[in-house]
Amino acid sequence: MTPTPREVLQSIRREFAPEDGANRLIAPIEQGTAPLAVLRELAAQQHHVITSDRRSFLLLATRCSDSPVGGYFSRLADGESxxxxxxxxxxxxxxxxxxxxxxxxxxxxxxxxxxxxxxxALNGDPTAVVLALTANFAAWGEYCAITARALRRRYGFDDASCAFFDFFAVPAPELEDEAVSVITAGGLTPERIALGRRYARLLQHYELLFWNTLAEQVPGLG
Incomplete structure (x- = not known):
């Protein structure tokens, strides 16, 4: 039986879910032992990430302006703003x-x-990119939820200072429903599923690389 788009999404998410301990920074943040200087670096690096990702989503939206997936990427760009x-x-x-x-x-x-x-954004198959991003959002959202809790409990940050992580930590089932809709409209082929898996594998690897690069600045973890 041919899997549904939602089943494909769930399968990719399970396949590339990070193993426990793969993110070497999240435990020090959760325990409150990551220095404030590392959090400052996280903020600075995220500024580069968010501004770049917003442009990437806008480019994808332009590439797909005549299809439902264009609206999906446009909404992702609005979220980055x-x-x-x-x-x-x-x-x-x-x-x-x-x-x-x-x-x-x-x-x-x-x-x-x-x-x-x-x-x-320049070279990827847009529908396969949606597959990969939706899988990655789960890992990123979990890390953000842990960070938001730790900032309040361990570092004494107020709600406004935690809003960035709160924004990504809150599950957005409507966003996944929209992803399923645009994947359905784009059509799933074995080749497109294979591309989605490839993109997801690399995105998850680079996701961990972001956190682990910062972990090198934590005493005892470098």
Missing amino acids: RALTALASFTAGCGRDAATGPGREPLAGCQSYPNYLAWL
């Missing part, structure tokens, strides 16, 4: 002026994810 606003509050909460974020030097390991997404 809202996240960028919230990121400024997190940056300020870390004791760093938000205006200095763009001037911070990008770290290669932290920027591998947005660089690959930019490549996908």
Whole structure:
């Protein structure tokens, strides 16, 4: 029996879900042992990530402007704009002026994810990109939920300073429903599913590389 788009999404998500301990920074954050300097670096690197990803989604939306998937990518770009606003509050909460974020030097390991997404925006099959992104959002959302809790409990951050992570941590079933709809409209073939798996595998790898690059700055973890 041919799997449904939702079944394919769930299968890819399970296949590439990060193993426990693969993210070496999330435990120190959860325990409150990650230095504030590492959180400041996380904020700075996320500024580069979010601004790049927003442009990538807008490019994908332009490529698909005559199909339902174009609207999906446009809404993702709008979400990045809202996240960028919230990121400024997190940056300020870390004791760093938000205006200095763009001037911070990008770290290669932290920027591998947005660089690959930019490549996908130019070269990827849009429907396969939706498959991969939807799988990755689950891992990213879980890390954000853990971080938001730790910032409040361990670091004393207020709600405004946690809003960036809250935004991504809240499950958005309507977004997945829309992903299923656009994947259905785009059509699933074995070749497209294989591409989705390839994209997801690399996105998950670069997701972990972002966090683990920052983990190298935590004493005892480098």
